Amino acid sequence: MAETKHGGIQVFDVNRRSLLTSAMKLGVIGAVGVPSLQALDFVRPSYADSTKTVANLFDSLADEWFIDEVAGAAEAAAALGLTTENMTFGNNPASQLSQVQDGVTRGIQMFAVYAPLGQGLTQMVRFVGDSGHLAFEYDIPPWTYPSTYGPAYGFYVNDRIAPSAYASAKRLFESMGGKGNVVVMSAFPGGQHNEGGEIGFKQALDEFPGIKVLAKAPGKYSREPAQKLMSDWLVQFPQIDALLSYADTQSLGAYTAMQQAGRTNIKIASINGQIEGLQAVKDGKITTTVFLNPFLIGGWRTVRLFDLMNGWKPSVLERMFWLESDIVDQSNVDKYLSLAKSKPSPYDWKKMSRTLNPDNWESQGRWYPINPVDFWKAHNLGKPEPADWLPADVKAAVDAGEFEKLLSEYKSHIGRTPI
Numbered sequence: 001m002a003e004t005k006h007g008g009i010q011v012f013d014v015n016r017r018s019l020l021t022s023a024m025k026l027g028v029i030g031a032v033g034v035p036s037l038q039a040l041d042f043v044r045p046s047y048a049d050s051t052k053t054v055a056n057l058f059d060s061l062a063d064e065w066f067i068d069e070v071a072g073a074a075e076a077a078a079a080l081g082l083t084t085e086n087m088t089f090g091n092n093p094a095s096q097l098s099q100v101q102d103g104v105t106r107g108i109q110m111f112a113v114y115a116p117l118g119q120g121l122t123q124m125v126r127f128v129g130d131s132g133h134l135a136f137e138y139d140i141p142p143w144t145y146p147s148t149y150g151p152a153y154g155f156y157v158n159d160r161i162a163p164s165a166y167a168s169a170k171r172l173f174e175s176m177g178g179k180g181n182v183v184v185m186s187a188f189p190g191g192q193h194n195e196g197g198e199i200g201f202k203q204a205l206d207e208f209p210g211i212k213v214l215a216k217a218p219g220k221y222s223r224e225p226a227q228k229l230m231s232d233w234l235v236q237f238p239q240i241d242a243l244l245s246y247a248d249t250q251s252l253g254a255y256t257a258m259q260q261a262g263r264t265n266i267k268i269a270s271i272n273g274q275i276e277g278l279q280a281v282k283d284g285k286i287t288t289t290v291f292l293n294p295f296l297i298g299g300w301r302t303v304r305l306f307d308l309m310n311g312w313k314p315s316v317l318e319r320m321f322w323l324e325s326d327i328v329d330q331s332n333v334d335k336y337l338s339l340a341k342s343k344p345s346p347y348d349w350k351k352m353s354r355t356l357n358p359d360n361w362e363s364q365g366r367w368y369p370i371n372p373v374d375f376w377k378a379h380n381l382g383k384p385e386p387a388d389w390l391p392a393d394v395k396a397a398v399d400a401g402e403f404e405k406l407l408s409e410y411k412s413h414i415g416r417t418p419i
Contacts, residue, residue, distance in 0.1 A: 165200025362415025
């Protein structure tokens with residue numbers, strides 16, 4: 001594992017330039033221009049108790065989504081007496097596997113993981129074994145269930161993207177009079193986050209036959225590929241009225257291309273709602289985005305990992321969750337931007353805990369369990385349903401109506417929400 005030292009503090013797998021860029025985004029650059037590494041949590045003090053550490057693993061700092069997410073994880077961890085350690089693995093799944101192995105060796109028991117396209121998921125669960133728990137976000141192979149992989153797979157987290165992506169695109173198309181030319185910039189085809197945008201945007205396109213799709217290609221969640229792709233489209237197509245983009249970061253890359261071409265009249269419907277995306281809505285660069293609340297994602301999953309390590313025993317259906325999303329445009333962006341920028345946040349992380357408040361816990365967001373049968377019927381990436389894919393105990397609970405009871409329980413425990 002790559003390692004550098006800053007005053008005795010170890011920093012893992014973080015390019016210095018990326019670290020400085022991310023530090024400036026978070027406002028943690030000091031008076032002499034030196035970033036507070038602790039503020040980003042890309043550090044591991046030598047005296048840290050690894051059993052109280054949550055390891056966050058993701059591919060890159062190029063997407064501010066992860067910056068917002070690990071900020072939420074750090075705030076929740078601090079409230080619960082935990083620490084966080086963040087690791088990036090670039091485009092190398094093998095590096096991610098070695099990071100999990102190293103973490104287990106050092107005694108880390110809680111892992112929050114983004115594994116693109118579900119790569120290495122089985123191996124990571126096997127590495128952790130019965131020594132800890134993993135929370136995976138977004139990508140999981142179709143027609144599988146967390147408990148299939150083993151007890152270390154604590155739970156799966158996603159956002160309920162499709163309904164808001166549909167409503168966002170529909171609002172945009174209505175503002176265009178129901179006709180015009182659009183280009184579609186997906187993210188990483190084959191992942192569940194991408195699939196949510198795919199389902200929602202396609203539903204809206206099907207309802208507006210006057211909307212013509214000129215081209216479709218992935219922006220790969222990054223500014224530079226998105227900027228180049230949009231530049232090519234601007235040369236290829238003299239009339240583009242709107243862009244449907246599956247991520248704010250790539251929407252902003254596309255907007256840069258529009259600026260350079262003098263064609264900022266093109267409307268953008270986007271997804272994610274991290275701080276930079278919300279600010280772009282306020283500034284008029286993005287027409288509408290879907291607020292997925294990465295800060296809450298990072299904090300909530302940290303609380304649930306804490307609960308698992310402290311005796312919470314989820315039912316067989318409490319292994320897949322999603323957070324409802326919201327549409328943001330200039331009419332309501334201020335309240336979402338204010339929430340995203342609030343330091344500290346208004347969330348009561350201890351109140352969120354199932355072990356600290358077993359009877360009166362509050363999600364403080366519209367968090368709901370996912371019915372795996374319904375989920376995979378819609379989000380199966382075109383793969384056919386195999387026989388007997390659902391574990392027998394999960395199928396029995398679904399058939400007995402236990403999911404509806406569980407959903408009702410979670411609705412009753414939303415509690416106070418910031419918006």
